[in-house]
Amino acid sequence: MTVDATPASRTARSGLVIGVLSLSGILVALLQTLVVPVLPAFAVDLGVPPTSASWLVTVTLLTGAVGTPLIGKLADMFGKRAMMLVCLGLMVTGSVVAAVGSGFATAVVGRGLQGFAMALMPIGISMMREVLPPARLGSGVALMSATIGIGSVLGMPLAGVLHEHLGWQSLFWVPAAFAVVMAALLPFVVPESTTRAAGRFDYLGATLLTSALSAMLLAISKGGTWGWGSLPTVGLAVAGAIGLAVWIPLELKVSHPLVDLRTSVRRPVLVSNLCALLLGFAMFLSSYASTQELQVPTTTGHGLGLSAAAAGLVMLPGGVVMIFLAPVSAAMIRVWGAGVTLAVGAGAISLGFAERGVLGSSVLTVGISAFIVSIGVAFALAAMPVLITTAVPLDQTASANSVNSLVRAVGTSAASAVGAAVIAASAVMVGAAAVPSPIGLDRLFWLGAAVSAVALIVVVCVPIRHRPTASPADTTSAGHDPARVS
Helix, strand or coil: CCCCCCHHHHHHHHHHHHHHHHHHHHHHHHHHHCCHHHHHHHHHHHCCCHHHHCHHHHHHHHHHHHHHHHHHHHHHHHCHHHHHHHHHHHHHHHHHHHHHCCCHHHHHHHHHHHHHHHHHHHHHHHHHHHHCCHHHHHHHHHHHHHHHHHHHHHHHHHHHHHHHHHCCCHHHHHHHHHHHHHHHHHHHHCCCCCCCCCCCCCHHHHHHHHHHHHHHHHHHHHHHHHCCCCHHHHHHHHHHHHHHHHHHHHHHHCCCCCCCHHHHCCHHHHHHHHHHHHHHHHHHHHHHHHHHHHCCCHHHCCCCCCCHHHHHHHHHHHHHHHHHCHHHHHHHHHHHCHHHHHHHHHHHHHHHHHHHHHHCCCHHHHHHHHHHHHHHHHHHHHHHHHHHHCCCCHHHHHHHHHHHHHHHHHHHHHHHHHHHHHHHHCCEEECCEEECCHHHHHHHHHHHHHHHHHHHHHHHHCCCCCCCCCCHHHHHHHHCCCCCCC
């Protein structure tokens, strides 16, 4: 891509790059949310029990979490745009397999292949450091992170409409069409990254990490169904822990590790990853607890009685505000630093949960809670990648951001398991159905407030020096990089 001659054309080109890369957030969010609201309908359509239908969510989580650090490393080695196209190709292939196949097995295989698209976000964010001018990095990351919110909120009502009018296959065709459009735009708008990580791919480290993560995530996501004390759950958890215990010293010994653990303990990276774990837990818990509460039947005496579509509309303002806060997040990062912005985000998330805990249950209080949490999420998701991107070498940005995405996925998985366990432990029976009780919902909101407060304490107690969105060295080298859109 040639360097544009005028400031106006450079700004326009940068805007196009940010816009195309930001499509990743919408696509990833749609993949995460389109299937969830209609899982009971999938069970009927495909003729399987509801517990089996949950594999349509679990398998995407597994392939996304396990595949993201591997693809991130490959992106640093062989090109970020190239690996984004590979992810999109796998995602489209999975969508076609699921939509054309007539059975549950092909749907699970298709959803598994779709999961590799989860790597698009961290790779796209890392690519912005290399192809955007430093002044545009904060705004680009903020907008890309904000698209997750709007995609997540739109996914819930869209799922019901598509399933009702076009059938379950449409839930695979629509994201496939979206991915095809993005794949067509990428080569023409976004230049390929030119920085390459040296060395060979760490096959042994990749195998160990894949095995350990798969075991641990399966234990977390399926422990509630299998029983937390059951042999499969305990066995997988132990196997995962042993696998990580072997993997960590191996990564410290090899010359070109899959994940540079020494870089991971740098203060900005460590804080960002700890907050990704904690706030990933809180982010999912907000969506889970809010939608559960909004849909409790009124026949219980404490329910709000909304449909899934109506609950999605209550959550919609939170997704929309994330888009409008993108320039605000970027300005905060530029003026006060990503650490302060992350602290503000964690504090807002905790405040949002506490608002519902203090004021009690109503459509208004739940909606306000979700709205305030979304404000905090907008700041946090914008700040964490900037902390990482400006703290690691240029040839490790995709790998480091991928690890952050993986840690956030672990937090999300844990929140799903904990949320389901708390709801199940305190459920009340209405006829033959078990529904969430007020005390169980209260516990979830206060738990979210506490976890977010811990994230705030982490940021405050581990101060991070305010750094510009690109180091001087990176800015200088980038100025001579013909691939950078400047």
